Structures are given as C-alpha cells and as structure tokens.
Amino acid sequence: MNKKVLVTGGNGFLALHIIAALLPLGYEVRTALRSLNKLPIC
Secondary structure, three states: OOOEEEEEOOOOHHHHHHHHHHHHHOOEEEEEOOOHHHOOOO
C-alpha cells in the first residue's frame, strides 16, 4: 500500500518534525512551501 501525505507549511517548526517522523515510516511526503530561502537542509 502506498502511504502518501500532504503537509502544508513545510517551513514551519511542527511541519518539519512531522515530516521527519513520517519519512522513516515509509510515507511519501509532499509539502507546500512559502519560501525556498528558508528551506532547511536535511
């Protein structure tokens, strides 16, 4: 089964932690960003 999730506000504190928790669980994560300049390098 493909597990896909959309997380809005990808630059935000909570979204970053949610994305970091979902990726190791095998989720395909998509996000919306307001600014690429604030994109953290993971």
